[in-house]
Amino acid sequence: MIPFLLALAATATTTSIANLPGGDTARFTACLALVKSDPKAAVEQANIWREQSRTVVAGQCLGLAFVADERWAPASAAFEQAARQADLDRDGRAATLWVQAANAALAGDDAVKARGQLDRALLLPVLSGQMRGEAYLDRARADAAIKDWPAARTDLDEAIKLVPQDPFVWLLSATLARRQLDMPRAERDIAKALELSPDDGSVAYEAGNIAATLGRTDAAKVAWEQAVKLDKDGPAGKAAAQILAQAETAPEGRPSLPYDALDGD
Numbered sequence: 001m002i003p004f005l006l007a008l009a010a011t012a013t014t015t016s017i018a019n020l021p022g023g024d025t026a027r028f029t030a031c032l033a034l035v036k037s038d039p040k041a042a043v044e045q046a047n048i049w050r051e052q053s054r055t056v057v058a059g060q061c062l063g064l065a066f067v068a069d070e071r072w073a074p075a076s077a078a079f080e081q082a083a084r085q086a087d088l089d090r091d092g093r094a095a096t097l098w099v100q101a102a103n104a105a106l107a108g109d110d111a112v113k114a115r116g117q118l119d120r121a122l123l124l125p126v127l128s129g130q131m132r133g134e135a136y137l138d139r140a141r142a143d144a145a146i147k148d149w150p151a152a153r154t155d156l157d158e159a160i161k162l163v164p165q166d167p168f169v170w171l172l173s174a175t176l177a178r179r180q181l182d183m184p185r186a187e188r189d190i191a192k193a194l195e196l197s198p199d200d201g202s203v204a205y206e207a208g209n210i211a212a213t214l215g216r217t218d219a220a221k222v223a224w225e226q227a228v229k230l231d232k233d234g235p236a237g238k239a240a241a242q243i244l245a246q247a248e249t250a251p252e253g254r255p256s257l258p259y260d261a262l263d264g265d
Contacts, residue, residue, distance in 0.1 A: 016048055016049070017045045017046065017048070017049045018045075018048050018052045018058075024053075024057045024058075028057045028060075028061055031045065031049070031058075031061035031065070032061065034065075035064050035065050035068045039069040040069055042061070042068065042069075043065040043066060043069055043071075045065075046061045046062035046065045047062055050062050050078075054085065055085070056082050056085050056086045056089060057082075059078055059082030059085060059097075060082045062078040063075050063076075063082060063097075063100060063104065066078055066104070067104060070107075072108025073105075073110065075104035075107075076102075076104035076108065077101075079097050079100040079101035080097075080101040080117060082097045083097035083098045083117075083120070092126055094124060095121045095127045095131075096127075096131070098117050098118065098120045099117075099121045099134075099138065101117045102114040102118045102121065102135075102139075105117060106141060106142060106145075109145075111142040111143075112142075112146060114138070114141075114142040114145075115139055115143065119139075122136070129162050130163060132162055133158075133159045133169075134163060136155045136156070136159040136162065137156070137163070137169055139155045140152045140156045140159060140176075141172070143155055144176065144262040145262075149180060153176060153180075156172055156173045156176060157173075165196065167192075167193045167197035167200060168193075168261075170189045170190070170192040170193035171190070171193045171197075171261050174187075174188075174189035174190035174193060174210065175206055175260050175261045175262050176262060177189060178209060178213055179262070183210070183214060186210045186213075187214075190203070194207060200231075201226075201227045201231020201236040202234075202236040204223050204224075204231075204240075205260075207223040208220045208221070208222075208223030208226075208240060209257055209260060211223055221247070224240035224241075224244055225240070225244065227240035228240045243257070243258070
């Protein structure tokens with residue numbers, strides 16, 4: 001399969017994707033291969049294809065090319081344009097494209113745009129239960145980014161109903177509960193996150209944050225040490241190491257939290 005994709009990518013660099021034989025399916029496959037091998041070339045080729053065809057798949061591939069090149073704002077715009085075209089065509093892909101647009105917007109720190117795009121996705125009845133749950137989770141992240149805590153709680157509660165086996169839902173719910181000083185809820189939800197994902201440094205880190213908020217210094221230290229062990233080079237591990245170093249120099253003070261899951265990476 002890999003040699004086939006490489007051959008498609010090589011073909012796409014010498015022949016415009018828009019002019020490849022085989023219709024949109026073949027063009028989309030070639031575009032995906034080029035996204036993997038050369039994102040910048042994929043952006044150029046997909047843009048030509050979209051300008052010529054104005055099809056949903058061309059716009060989606062352009063969005064994916066921008067994502068691979070970490071150009072979040074144009075990625076979000078490309079997915080949104082494709083979603084609007086899918087809405088007009090009634091081809092069933094609009095909701096997924098609105099979600100992709102929102103995730104690109106979130107990656108680019110545009111939470112307001114992301115929330116509006118997720119509103120559009122969630123209005124459509126075609127999302128599966130799993131995808132709808134993930135969309136509520138993403139919208140909760142957008143809510144939190146603009147500090148709309150009541151909306152974040154509502155969306156997280158909907159996500160919990162739909163994707164209760166996703167530990168990230170419980171982690172975000174516990175983090176939000178701690179921020180709102182709903183400590184019984186924070187304890188319950190972090191316990192569920194630990195049950196589902198005991199080896200996740202972010203979960204261990206938040207367990208430490210909750211323990212510290214409750215004044216359980218020893219338990220907090222154990223949890224933060226576990227976070228460092230599990231996620232040494234990640235944001236949770238680095239934040240935990242910073243707090244532990246802080247505690248060494250000011251053991252009696254409550255540590256400031258340099259990061260939590262609602263802040264993102």
